[in-house]
Amino acid sequence: MGDTTTIPAPFTITPAVQIPTPKTLIKQGAEAIVYRTTYLLPTIPSLLKYRPPKAYRHPILDARLTKHRCLSEARLLIRARSLGIPVPAVYFVDESRGEIYMECIEGDSVRDVLDDMLMQEGGEGKVDALMVKMGEAVGKLHAADIVHGDLTTSNVMVRRKVRKGLLCAAQEEVVEHVEDEGVVLIDFGLGSMSTAEEDKAVDLYVLERAFASTHPKAEKLFKDVLEAYQRSYKKSKPVMRRLQGVRMRGRKRTMIG
Ligand SMILES: Nc1ncnc2c1ncn2[C@@H]1O[C@H](COP(=O)(O)OP(=O)(O)OP(=O)(O)O)[C@@H](O)[C@H]1O
Numbered sequence: 001m002g003d004t005t006t007i008p009a010p011f012t013i014t015p016a017v018q019i020p021t022p023k024t025l026i027k028q029g030a031e032a033i034v035y036r037t038t039y040l041l042p043t044i045p046s047l048l049k050y051r052p053p054k055a056y057r058h059p060i061l062d063a064r065l066t067k068h069r070c071l072s073e074a075r076l077l078i079r080a081r082s083l084g085i086p087v088p089a090v091y092f093v094d095e096s097r098g099e100i101y102m103e104c105i106e107g108d109s110v111r112d113v114l115d116d117m118l119m120q121e122g123g124e125g126k127v128d129a130l131m132v133k134m135g136e137a138v139g140k141l142h143a144a145d146i147v148h149g150d151l152t153t154s155n156v157m158v159r160r161k162v163r164k165g166l167l168c169a170a171q172e173e174v175v176e177h178v179e180d181e182g183v184v185l186i187d188f189g190l191g192s193m194s195t196a197e198e199d200k201a202v203d204l205y206v207l208e209r210a211f212a213s214t215h216p217k218a219e220k221l222f223k224d225v226l227e228a229y230q231r232s233y234k235k236s237k238p239v240m241r242r243l244q245g246v247r248m249r250g251r252k253r254t255m256i257g
Contacts (some may be wrong), residue, residue: 023048031069031189039091039101046091047105049073051098063096069189070095076146076188077102085140086159086184105184107160110134111153111214118217126180130158131221133183135228138203141185143233147199149190152210157184201242204229205250 021042023035032051039046051066053059074093081087088103107113110130117123117130134156141148148155159181194200207225211218230236 036104037101045104045106046101047088047103049100049102053098066098067095070098070100073188073191074100076191076193079193080141080144080146080185080188083140083144085144085146086137086182087188088184088186105157105159105186107158107180107184109154110156110158110183111210113158114153114215114221127221128224130180130183131224132228135225135230136232137183137185138207138225139229139232139236142200142203142229142236142239145193145195147192147194147196148185148188148203149192150187151185151203151207153207153214154210155185155187157186158182159184197238197242198246200239201246204239204243205246208247209250 021037023037026034026036026047028034032049035048035050037046037048038044051070053066054062057065070093074090074095077087077090081089088105090100090102092101093099113130114127117126120126137156138148138151161179161181192199204226208218208222211222211225215221226240230240233239
């Protein structure tokens with residue numbers, strides 16, 4: 001009679017457990033759905049930009065387009081960041097699923113912070129500094145021949161850090177000190193590599209219109225942006241000349257309607 005005792009397996013293989021990461025919807029746009037979530041560890045905040053399939057497109061064409069847009073956006077972000085241009089870090093790309101996980105910037109858009117800043121005591125100085133940072137960031141971007149494609153004040157974020165400190169150790173009163181830590185350019189979904197002065201001038205024009213439509217002091221603010229832009233982008237003269245042409249065409253279009 002053979003020994004019938006079963007020999008226990010040295011180890012058991014348990015199926016990989018998928019831990020669902022909570023996702024908070026930030027924005028559902030026409031092209032993409034943006035969530036705040038985490039990446040790898042629950043302590044690492046991340047932003048997920050997901051391009052869902054479009055039922056109205058042919059499935060093969062749709063998959064190809066999604067893959068192309070995802071890779072294009074990720075490549076531009078990675079290229080910009082490697083050149084020291086302030087953009088979110090890319091953590092992970094799954095182009096066939098239409099997903100990009102990237103650094104989640106804590107802060108608000110320039111569009112949202114401008115008015116609040118101007119109302120604060122000493123706010124004008126802060127706004128001046130902000131315009132310089134914006135001009136420098138866009139100047140560096142164009143010097144690297146990267147065109148944003150949708151350069152509005154909503155697509156430039158002000159990174160903020162909240163520091164907690166004790167006001168008075170005896171009272172143990174905790175105060176929160178909010179610090180602005182520079183600007184970050186986001187949303188490169190319509191971006192491209194281009195050496196064309198026209199493309200760069202259109203970027204500037206779009207930004208100028210974004211200021212004009214949201215802020216009464218737009219002219220002075222944008223002037224500061226352009227000054228910093230020219231300082232950080234040494235070969236910007238032809239772009240500035242082209243900007244005049246783009247403005248004229250824009251005005252003509254507005255007049256004709
Ligand atoms: N890296 C980031 N960190 C924090 N918030 C972000 C980040 N990227 C995007 N957001 C937020 O999500 C919103 C939508 O993101 P994004 O502009 O990239 O998507 P979109 O659908 O292409 O938008 P749009 O319709 O403006 O083109 C932004 O306006 C911003 O509030």
